[in-house]
Amino acid sequence: MNAAVLTLSQLRYVNKAYWRSPAAAFFALVYPLMFLVIFTSIFRNVSIRFDGRLVNEATFYVPAMVALAVITVCFNNVAAAVTFQRESGVLKRIDGTPVPRASFFGARIVHAVLVSALLVVITSAFGRAFYHVDIPTGITLLRMLVMLAVGAAAFCALGFAVSAVIPTADAALPIVNVIILPLLFLSGVFIPLTNPPAWMLWVGRIFPVRHFLAGMQAGFLGVSYQWTDVLVVALWGAGGVLFAIRFFRWEPRTG
Numbered sequence: 001m002n003a004a005v006l007t008l009s010q011l012r013y014v015n016k017a018y019w020r021s022p023a024a025a026f027f028a029l030v031y032p033l034m035f036l037v038i039f040t041s042i043f044r045n046v047s048i049r050f051d052g053r054l055v056n057e058a059t060f061y062v063p064a065m066v067a068l069a070v071i072t073v074c075f076n077n078v079a080a081a082v083t084f085q086r087e088s089g090v091l092k093r094i095d096g097t098p099v100p101r102a103s104f105f106g107a108r109i110v111h112a113v114l115v116s117a118l119l120v121v122i123t124s125a126f127g128r129a130f131y132h133v134d135i136p137t138g139i140t141l142l143r144m145l146v147m148l149a150v151g152a153a154a155f156c157a158l159g160f161a162v163s164a165v166i167p168t169a170d171a172a173l174p175i176v177n178v179i180i181l182p183l184l185f186l187s188g189v190f191i192p193l194t195n196p197p198a199w200m201l202w203v204g205r206i207f208p209v210r211h212f213l214a215g216m217q218a219g220f221l222g223v224s225y226q227w228t229d230v231l232v233v234a235l236w237g238a239g240g241v242l243f244a245i246r247f248f249r250w251e252p253r254t255g
Contacts, residue, residue, distance in 0.1 A: 006099055010107035018111065028077065028115065032069035032123050036061055039190070040131065048192045055221060058131030062123065063216035064189050067151075069119035071184075071209065074112045074152045076176050078159030082108075083172040086163070087252045095250040105160065105244075113152040120148060124220075136219040143225045147215030150230055154208060154237025161243040167253055183209045208236040 019025055036058075043057040050060060085091050094104060127133035136144050162179065166172050184190055186203050187210035193200065204210035211229035218225040
């Protein structure tokens with residue numbers, strides 16, 4: 001069989017394994033909606049100044065929670081799941097089969113992108129139904145979808161890269177959270193950054209979370225779409241690919 005067929009076969013396996021864990025799948029679907037309800041309740045009837053204009057709290061938080069959903073599925077979940085599979089010996093067994101390594105990685109990335117797209121639809125529909133948030137259309141939607149595809153693939157690659165430095169399965173979630181949680185705050189995902197210190201802006205501009213969030217905000221808030229944001233996210237993804245190629249391990253750590 002050619003690589004495309006093997007990738008599709010592996011994709012079916014990854015998809016079945018994902019949905020056969022209803023608790024994990026349910027949490028992934030509910031996670032962004034839960035935070036959306038919490039933040040819109042905390043900042044209820046508050047206007048947030050964004051890009052020189054005022055927007056209500058729901059309009060601000062829908063794209064933020066969309067970004068959170070994608071990052072959670074593509075970075076957190078991939079890094080943790082791959083680490084668990086490696087330490088339990090699953091990756092070693094997969095590496096001993098005829099499935100090419102590229103098909104394994106490709107199936108994981110495609111599945112994460114598809115789940116991310118589903119979460120974007122669910123979160124957007126929830127925001128539209130309960131908070132009357134405008135849904136992007138036309139060229140704005142197409143540009144947002146470009147960022148979604150690039151961002152989802154990039155965060156998957158970074159998830160694979162991080163898994164290479166996680167020593168044990170027990171350390172997976174703590175290490176992933178230590179990496180991503182500060183970036184979520186420093187990038188303005190959880191709390192809008194109004195007049196932040198210069199160092200915070202500097203840190204946010206270096207890492208991909210802020211740029212990915214900007215792409216989602218451009219879709220929902222109607223602000224300027226910057227292709228440089230797409231480029232920065234893509235470069236981080238390429239760096240993740242190169243790091244994973246060099247340091248990714250298929251066998252459990254010994255000793």
